[in-house]
Amino acid sequence: MDLSNYLEMFIEESKEHLQAINDELLNLESDSENTAIVNEIFRSAHTLKGMAGSMGFDDLASLTHEMENVLDLLRNSKLKITPEIMDVIFTCVDLIEKMVDSIEQGGDGKENVTDVVLQLKRIQDPSAAPEIPDFLSASREVAATAEFVLDEFQSTVINEARRTGNNLYQIKVTIDERCVMKSIRAYLVFQATEELGELIQTNPSVEQIEEENFGDSFTLLMLSEHSSEEVHSKLINVSEIREVLVVEMGDQEPENTGSLPEEKVEKSESAPRPQDKEDSSGNKKKQRSKSIRVDIDKLDQLMNLFSELIIDRGRLDQIARKSHLSELTETVEHMTRISTDLQGLILNMRMVQVEQVFNRFPRMVRDLAKELNKKVQLIVEGEETELDRTVIDEIGDPLVHLLRNALDHGLETTEERMAANKSEEGKIQLKAYHSGNHVFIEVSDDGKGINRDKVLNKAIERDVVSDEEAKTLTDQQVYALLFSSGFSTADKISDISGRGVGLDVVKTKIESLGGLITIDSTPGKGSIFHIQLPLTLSIIYAMLVKSAEETYAIPFNSIVEITTAAENHVSTLQGQDVIQFRGQVVPLVYLNEILQVPATETSVKKQEQFIVIVRKGNMTRGIVIDAVLGQQEIVLKSVGGYLTNLKFISGATILGNGQVALIIDSNQFFN
Template sequence: MDMNHYLEVFIDESKEHLQELNQNLLTLEQNPEDMDVVNKIFRAAHTLKGMSATMGYHDLANLTHIMENVLDGIRNKKIAVTPELLDIVFLAVDDLEAMVESIESGGDGKRDVKDVIARLEQIEKGETLTQTISEIAVTTTEESLNNNYDQYEKTVIEQSQEQGYNCMEITINLRPDCLLKTARVFMVFEVLEKSGEVIKSFPSVEQLEEEQFESEFTVTFISKETPSELEQKITKISEIDSVKISFVNVSQLKLDDKAAEKDPIVIKEDELSSDEQEPAEKKHKKTVSKTIRVNIERLDILMNLFEELVIDRGRLEQISQDIEHPDLKDTVERMSRISSDLQNIILNMRMVPVETVFNRFPRMVRQLAKDLNKQLDLQIFGAETELDRTVIDEIGDPIVHLLRNAIDHGIEKPEIRESQSKSATGTIYLKAYHSGNHVFIEIEDDGAGINRNKVIDKAISKGIITKSQAKSLSDQEAFELIMAPGFSTADTISDISGRGVGLDVVKSTIQSLGGSIAIESTDGKGSKFSIQLPLTLSIISALLVEIGTEKYAIPLSSIIETAIIKKSDIMNAHHQPVIDFRGSVVPLVSLKDVFQVDVEDKDDEFVSIVIVRKADKMAALIVESFIGQQEIVLKSLGNYLSEVFAISGATILGDGQVALIVDCNALIK
């Protein structure tokens, strides 16, 4: 039976079960006596075991089977839930995730997990653990660096040497202060692949991509270049500490084929526990989820076709208004209603809650808190906020780096916090919310904050700014200096983060998505990093307005209401025109001045305004006249015009004119 047809479903469902394992294990740590949580963990592991065995991934099934035995012991009150036990189980889940990632990238899902299995078997037998979690990690790394090759790799090495190629093992050590280890690994591989071919890596490519290594990794490499030439190329990459190159001796190669000898695990119905065989009265309460998995590329094609349909729909509506034929008008109105419903369905199909990204952070924060001996409380708000799938796939790494940054150098040690009359437990807030056609993600901590003077002194010493420039910097401009390449104010080097190290990459990643990042901080009280990302919704509802001879579109999601006010109602506060909007003082912004549009001054005593908001802040935009509401297709202005102030894109109207789309968030400070 060909299982490749089911591979995509297997990978997606395995990731869901692994996420469920992680979430419920964290819950179990807080409530060790909660047997309902244990049963949920057991069911997820049991299902994953069955799926893996059916697909033929025996290493994955074997590890899950041993983990399942430990969970069964917990359910039957034979094994107590302890922090040490959970550390081992979390390590097993890490291995399971690495195996699934291997399968997803075309690998065989095999992995050396005998140390973790040995520890789990010790727990199952009630024995005392002989190694700590850190010792297991070190042992696993050391053993994985042995010269173990499969038959195919051994044959490639032998044939390459016969053809005059050099086969080498290159061991690279990254500097201890290297934050973006995966980026450095990628750069090393890029250099090597221009000079030859990488046969194997230790740890595996999947582990390197997930940063599941300390600072050292080894690659087996075939090339006609000499070791000295290769070493010279690799050492040009920044944050490389050392490079060691040795030739591979074919006669001493070991074959790694243990995994092939393992027997498959066959799951019989009578092996299901009583908890798996739920009572009949509970079964009928379950809702059946009828879903189908669709490749994201097909949705992209569907969206592009629908964008063209929306543009043509706008043209038809314009023609219908000009001709004023009743039958044509009725048909166009009906087509508009149907296409609007279709549009909502297509857009919702692409939207994914940021919860899919946020879910992995509690586990990471837990581990970092243990590593750094800090007490941390991660509070997540707005996880249900939805974002386009293409953006979701990219924002994970920037948030990881900002969280690690906040944990390592933002939150102080418990004793320091207590000496400053703070709670010993530091709090990190991770928030997501919609504003206009953007999503905001905020990472806020109640830690040490950013020392403005320290940042400026370091920037001057590095030649980024001069002393005269430093005097005129605002707080916001000073804080943004920490996002300069290689900038760090950290007093001690850390492999977790250094404040500023890697923030240049975070900034460039967010900008590549069409977003921006802002920093607020109070020395001694904490910092807030605010990421603004476009929804990347290709079709939005907007209010068309006119300024002079030009038309602009304001996203409806940003608008509170429109109004016409008397010029006599406009007041001044702090040299800024304002109005009284239902008891709130709202600043006035003239779009004519912002976009420098030539408009004839009129003696009219009334002014048309659009009141917009960003989170809890508001502004009133002065326009010349309102045209009406319309569905528009959001088109990018391209790389050359990406820095245009307060414009997020453009659209083509029904009459063929181009209207610029106003970014209200940029106008509200």
């Protein structure tokens, strides 16, 4: 039986169940008397065991079975939860995660689990000195009993049918080895089964049987009001059927009850059966979800194709304006409306809740808090906030670094907190929310805050700033020094917060995503790291501008305002051209000089010049340009590996006239 088609679904659903187990175990630590939580953990472990057994990962199934035995004792109040038991179960979950990761990487999913199995055995029977089981034979036994794996809906159908007098039969059908078209004989058996009752599942699946991808026999699980003798008589009369073995299952369900990966369950249920048949309660069967799993590569390809459509739409729009043909103009306008709706739909398809990243942090914080001997409460808010999948994939590591930093450097020890009249338990908050076209993520703690003098002294010591510059820096500018390359105020380097790597890697990653990061801190009360990220990285709104004969795009998310200034309004302060803008001194950056654009007669300094005011955090800059062309929706394209060290460029886009315009990274003007 070839199960390779279901491997990806098995991995995805295994990770979901493992995450659920981790979450519930954390809840159980704080509410150890709640048996409902234990039941949830047991259910996920039970399902995971059944999936592993059905997929042939016998070691994984056997290890999960041992953990399940302990959970069964806990949920039946035959065992009391202790910190030691929780640690063993967490260790077991870690090993299962490693095995699933091994399978995902193409490995065999095997790990050395001897110690943890011994601990699980001793938890079950402290007086015994159990021998380590032979996993090969044990796993084969699990695989042998895992004839059928049921989901929750199938189990409900079986239970309801039994209440009304139906019997559950497991039927092994053997076809004559000389039969030429075995799939036809199997189909006739399905028809006969339909007349007798309801087919629940087949092994192998219906599709495999139809493709004759089985030996001489297959097994059915069915519900029927008829006796086993009647069922046998009906099926054995199908031509070229050599043997029919009917076993009534009694009051128990098949041993490995759980859920297969979604697609497998649905295919197994697609065997011929009466359509729209009502169950005994008079209610129609539960309708299946109409959602499907889509490979992310297909979504990326769809986005790339749509990006090309956006470029062609811009080209058509220019042609329509020049031609002055009303019919063409109307068609382009209609195409614009439809493509805008299509764009929203595609972008929504790519949006993923940040919960996908956040849900791994409670367990991480719990383990690090134990390692540091600190009492910590992690508060997570805004898990439903959505981000583009591309951003989600990249934001995890920076958040890990910030949380580790908060645990190690931000929060005091229990003794220090009590001496400062604080609660023993420190608090770390991870919060996400939408605002405009951005998503904001905040990592805050109620620890000791940032020592301004310590940061300044370290910066002066490392020649990051001079003594004179240090005297003029605001608190925000001092905190920003923490993002300098290799900068660390730690007295002792540890594995917890990055081994002295510093926060520069966090800043680099955030800015590569088109975002920015700032810090607020109050001594004795804590610190907050603010991260601002764009909703999507693929299609953005930008202002097209000209410098000499070159066209550039400046993303809207960094633009505050566009203004003009006469030449006599430009002043010089410490060798830097500046202007007064809304009561604030704004340094000017001349785009043609920064990018070394060849000057033309029209690009020399004019009496009045256009200035694009951009912002990063609390700082502003004015980008001096020659002309403003107007706003446009653009497709962000990478400039590739041939063009390196482009400090002020974040990418390129193709305009409607076919020209390539570079996209300005305004964050670089603040370095």
